[in-house]
Amino acid sequence: MPGALLTDLYELNMAASYLRRGMRADATFSLYVRTLPPERGFLVAAGLEPCLEFLESFSFTEEDLAWLEGHGFDRVVLEAFRELRFTGQVWAIPEGRIVRADEPLLEVTAPLPQAQLAETLLLNQITLHTTVASKAARYRLAAGDADLVDFAFRRTHGVDAAMAVARAAAIVGFAATSNVEAARRYGLTAAGTMAHSYVEAFDTEAEAFLAFAEDFPQRATFLVDTYDTLEGVRAAIETIRRLHLSDGLGVRLDSGDLDRLSREARRLLDEAGLGQVRIFASGGLDELRVEELSRAGVPIDAYGIGTQMGVSADAPFVDSVYKLTEYGGRAVLKLSADKATTPGRKQVFRSHEGDVIGLRNEDLAGERLLVPVMERGARVGPTDAIGNMRERFEADLAALPEGAKRLVRAEPLDARHSAALASLAAETREDARTRAGLPANDVDG
């Protein structure tokens, strides 16, 4: 993902001003989610890999510079942009981990212009991936033992989003994706059957099923609801018998009352001695409907999950920010109404007593969630594998209290601030108020 112009204009304005003024001291920015979306008990950290790819390859092309020259940037600035690379450090919570509001997902420490220029893309990527991974996790909680397959591509917000959704779904344990490019790119299992149009393109449903089974005898899943669902199941049974098929068989229900239809389909299949034929359900399912079906004990073996997950329909974004917390060795924050920030480089300490957000150089009990992932502009260690991310998610999920896992009225996990962080915040707030010429009495403190 190259492209130094993948940014907001104000980042370029600020970087230009910093470069012109020699303001190149190290700055630390912290990227975190201020509050959990409604009904969410936790978030799943995701999106770090594309951020690291972006930072590793950050540079302005000659075409970028030519465009900027025509849009208000002078030669002094353009020369500085030409030389600029990302040479900083990144600490982050690895992808797949379950996190809470206010916990830094990523902290960048780099010369101020570099750290500023990364803002827009880092926010964009972490927000997208974390939003969809957190949504996909809710389907995992809902589906019980049933398999889940990502069907979202057709209605995600573009191609990037489709790739992010397939990847995020894999992190939280989806078995497969319909998205072929994502399967190739990330080494996922691709899955897919037929559309209603396939059935309609033949004179009869029976002919369509026969053709498909002849062409894909090892992986025939029949879409049975084009005309009448149970008639469709009977046609599938007839096809399976006629061709003596035995492996990789399924029927897919894509409309109607999935509870009733899945039970009737199961009964028809079982009566035909086809207990091995799996029942696949799809059709605009949100996680609440999946949970309802699962709790009702329906004989659905796998769900295809599309739009509701793909756009995180009930909460299509998280309240993510990228905030300056230190510059040139000085802790900073802002005091804006309802949007105040906390200063300093941070660490999250996780123990059985909960999470504590402290300063990075503190020595508190617990596992340290943020780890160095980039030093002097280069990755620390190899590219992270999706399998590793999935293992982290599974482990964190197993440790999660029941209240945080509820799909409605979840009890959000929160994190305390360490005494040292609280104290630095108070001092920095006083300092900021003094600099701003405000009364020292800090009513928010």
Added chain:
Amino acid sequence: MPGALLTDLYELNMAASYLRRGMRADATFSLYVRTLPPERGFLVAAGLEPCLEFLESFSFTEEDLAWLEGHGFDRVVLEAFRELRFTGQVWAIPEGRIVRADEPLLEVTAPLPQAQLAETLLLNQITLHTTVASKAARYRLAAGDADLVDFAFRRTHGVDAAMAVARAAAIVGFAATSNVEAARRYGLTAAGTMAHSYVEAFDTEAEAFLAFAEDFPQRATFLVDTYDTLEGVRAAIETIRRLHLSDGLGVRLDSGDLDRLSREARRLLDEAGLGQVRIFASGGLDELRVEELSRAGVPIDAYGIGTQMGVSADAPFVDSVYKLTEYGGRAVLKLSADKATTPGRKQVFRSHEGDVIGLRNEDLAGERLLVPVMERGARVGPTDAIGNMRERFEADLAALPEGAKRLVRAEPLDARHSAALASLAAETREDARTRAGLPANDVDG
């Protein structure tokens, strides 16, 4: 946007089966939105250009074919894929036009395998662009005479989505975007000021404002709410006076009570003889808040609009589908519960009596909204310009009844079916029921 693997696996399965069986007769697929999202009175058609780019360049690369060979596609199919290009016809409603539920936004007529393979990406792009253009249009309705600027990049669902949002916002009349790459790519006006981090990187707000104004004397907008908004306004006034600035000046309010703060900021500026300094507001604004401020007569000259528009937060998708309506000269449809479709190639006829969806070869009164945009795989005419799309939007908006323009409880515009379409639908439904072995008595008819 190349990439024949940017698709769902089932499209490849179906295309493979069709190719193997010589099912290459022309098929027509219709892409439309079944129902309007809640509170919407209309949609803005958008996303056609990326679809045409995709179709024009459609082909499988050798790498694509190698991957498919390892994933269940045999040599006969791979040879057919290697030769496959899009050679069909596309009719569409031009971007920027205001449309209604059920109206075909795009119809593809092509040999069946080609038309099927295009499904996923066409749906993905039309859905994204139409969703965000329709959301952005609501801000236009809300903002009165104030300018609007797209600030959404940091929280859109990836980079594609950021580009689509900037473009969609421009179509409905936004004045500028913060997204630099989008400004370059689409020839839009880029706009941007400074972040809170800029103010914090200096010892005092006054120093930050002075530095910024020195560096950008022709386009200094001061972000005034880092510490205290009205103190920030006073610091901006002081800076403007000290440097004798006169052009392109503004203050930006990004938090707090925008109604009260904008009035007080205006008063301070006016008392300082700085009537030309514009007031800019931002900060998580949805269109209802913008409408509320606008109706209250606040002195806000421009709004920066971010996440709520960028993800279309209240309705992050439209209920779009791509349905086979004709194959080999035979009209087709599906009967699925609640998801029935209508057959045949269509046209939308718009007159002062409303919209009528009819068959393409009918001769009804009114303007014909669908026009040919691709013939034999090549575009008809040049690339459409965003200026043209904006003109179409403005003209259609001017003709819209007030009820459809309301932001809450809008009266959705709908479209009637012509007698010929209704008759074809009834015949085709009977035909489908007969083929499916269902009773001829059509209870849905």
